[in-house]
Amino acid sequence: MSLVLYSSSESENEERVSTEQNQNDRVRLFAHEEGNWALAIYAFVDCSSYIDTMIDDVIDIFNEKTEIWKRLGELHISLSKTFPVRFHHIESIRKNIQNELAISMNRFSTHVEDVTILNNEDGSTSFLVFTLDQHRQFSRLVEIIDKILNEHRYPCYYENPCFHVSFGCSTHKNREEKLPHDWKEKCQSVFKQYRCQPNSMIIPIDDICLKAGKRVYHLTKS
Secondary structure, three states, rough: EEEEOOOOOHHHHHHHHHOOOOOOOOEEEOOOOOOOEEEEEEEEEOOOOOHHHHHHHHHHHOOOOOOOOEEEEOOOEOOOOEEEEEHHHHHHHHHHHHHHHHHHHOEEEEEEEEEEEEEEEOOOOOEEEEEEEOOHHHHHHHHHHHHHHOOOOOOOOOOOOOOEEEEEEOOOOOOOOOOOOOOOHHHHHHHHHHHHOOOOOEEEEOOOOEEEOEEEEOOOOO
16 A cells, blocks of 8 residues: 655745655655645644554554654645645635535544554655544545546545554665564554543544645635
8 A cells, every 4th residue: 555645845945846855854756847836635633642642652662673763743644645736726726625625524533443554655665654444434535625636637546545644654774674573463552551541542533634835724624
């Protein structure tokens, strides 16, 4: 399974699409072209204290012998690919998605189900992720977004996606060889501890965002 995450940047030029590595050693996947901006749509994850602590516990499992996994900052659930968009299309895409979500979106909550490892499309980065339930609800959001992106002739999301929250990453060349042999069992042991706490694994889905360059538009928050 592959996934694409938008890349953070500091300068105005880096808001546009580039193939250079950013300060976190993650590689941007498309060539720079004047007038193009990287666009992604996602659900913002408001990290509870339980999930925040659980992330640290899980990353500690993977960094037990070699510290090659880094914790990610802001958490989110991707609802589109990250792709280059022409600047003059951004506002139209934003308005259309926002209007459709206002009519069709029912707010819901999802639960953390498991931990797994996914790679980006070119295999340069691996991600530690929480897999989630409520696949039908997420699929409905993707259907709404895909319809509008298709109308603007931009790519739709992956077929049969794995909805997830990425919380750690590694670009180390030998990262697969350095995985603890019992990481799955240890992660399940951590999960068992947190499931004893009421609502500890719940993530509310009520803040759908569109990010273009460094600009973030909150489409479902007043």
